[in-house]
Amino acid sequence: MRVLLVDDHALFAKSLSIALCDFPEIDQFSSTKDIKNLENHITTEQPDILLIDINLGGLTNEDGLMLTQHLLKHFPEQKIVILSGYNLPVYHKEAKRIGAKGFISKDVEPDELLHILMAIRNGTTYFPQEKIFIEDLTEGEKKVLELVSTGAKRKEIAKQLFISERTVSNHLQHIFEKLQVGSTVEAVTKAIQIGYISPVK
Numbered sequence: 275m276r277v278l279l280v281d282d283h284a285l286f287a288k289s290l291s292i293a294l295c296d297f298p299e300i301d302q303f304s305s306t307k308d309i310k311n312l313e314n315h316i317t318t319e320q321p322d323i324l325l326i327d328i329n330l331g332g333l334t335n336e337d338g339l340m341l342t343q344h345l346l347k348h349f350p351e352q353k354i355v356i357l358s359g360y361n362l363p364v365y366h367k368e369a370k371r372i373g374a375k376g377f378i379s380k381d382v383e384p385d386e387l388l389h390i391l392m393a394i395r396n397g398t399t400y401f402p403q404e405k406i407f408i409e410d411l412t413e414g415e416k417k418v419l420e421l422v423s424t425g426a427k428r429k430e431i432a433k434q435l436f437i438s439e440r441t442v443s444n445h446l447q448h449i450f451e452k453l454q455v456g457s458t459v460e461a462v463t464k465a466i467q468i469g470y471i472s473p474v475k
């Protein structure tokens with residue numbers, strides 16, 4: 275199996291290379307930070323699995339999910355798996371929506387990672403089982419929630435989003451209902467836990 279990793283952390287890439295190359299099932303493991311020439315790498319190396327981190331640092335203006343979506347337009351048959359430390363339900367769902375074949379936490383043990391990658395190469399998909407179901411927030415609700423997390427008051431939020439304070443209150447009520455919480459503090463806490471407020475800063 276040929277594996278290509280896209281990650282901005284050289285130490286992680288080296289560690290993963292050492293771990294995976296111990297397995298006879300891995301014919302080739304390579305990594306790259308060269309986003310500009312990534313399509314050429316894919317064409318040349320023809321990886322069975324392309325592993326992409328979500329947070330690519332300063333390598334590109336895109337995060338790993340956006341990059342995945344872009345690549346799948348050019349390489350629709352390429353099996354892409356998100357390998358990330360940001361193991362959050364919102365990211366799992368987005369990865370699945372855009373056509374990735376799996377989402378794997380960087381906490382995974384090497385032998386388990388190999389098992390998952392082999393299964394994906396053979397046609398399955400892998401996404402963590404969600405223990406909670408959260409109704410999707412609208413874009414307007416997400417914006418209100420992000421501003422609430424910065425400490426902004428309803429009047430400030432209304433001014434920034436060019437909406438009325440009543441609309442802000444309605445958004446907050448819907449957010450509370452969807453996240454099953456009773457306060458803005460609980461809403462922000464839960465939103466961080468499930469990924470609506472991104473830890474990638």
